[in-house]
Amino acid sequence: MAPMSGKRPSEAALALQFNVAQLLKQATGARRGYDIAVEAPELDQQLVLAGSLHGQISCLRIGAGILVTGELETVVRLECVRCLSEFDLPIRVEIEEEFRPTIDIVTGLRMEQEPDQDEATLIDEQHILDLAEVIRQAVWLEIPASPICRPDCKGLCPQCGQNRNQGECACPANPVDARWLALLTSKDMPGT
Structure with a gap:
């Protein structure tokens, strides 16, 4: 040494x-x-x-x-x-x-x-x-490869970054990605 x-x-x-x-x-x-x-x-x-x-x-x-x-x-x-x-x-x-x-x-x-x-x-x-x-x-x-603070950790909100363990945020539960909006609206059109 x-x-x-x-x-x-x-x-x-x-x-x-x-x-x-x-x-x-x-x-x-x-x-x-x-x-x-x-x-x-x-x-x-x-x-x-x-x-x-x-x-x-x-x-x-x-x-x-x-x-x-x-x-x-x-x-x-x-x-x-x-x-x-x-x-x-x-x-x-x-x-x-x-x-x-x-x-x-x-x-x-x-x-x-x-x-x-x-x-x-x-x-x-x-x-x-x-x-x-x-x-x-x-x-x-x-040390675990992916350490978590507790088994029921809720993580971060993917929209606003709020720590969900400290409380819920005002973001919608299932937001629609704008890139898929055209497909979703065409699905609702008659004749498609």
């Missing part, structure tokens, strides 16, 4: 980073658990967390690196696709990801990586395991 150029990580970003040097020195099967409680970390510019990110993760030493598993909860602020109002959606994500070291903990030599290895799952040169990208991806996967 490349260091951030000239920009110091925020406290929230640091809370999602774990020094796993001691765990990497231990035998396969060693385990460490961590509680996560971060006030609305900024994971993505388009992803607004309205609440804290909290839960537990477990780091298990495996032959090739560290297996991270856990469950996290947060609240995401979204825009309803029907009425365009903002609303908060509780999200629960499960994480199961294998992280591999870039530096051998014993020799200090750079380790060879698989060509298709995701950079987000690499443990950096200082043996820091960073969960931010993995959590960001997991949260995005839990």
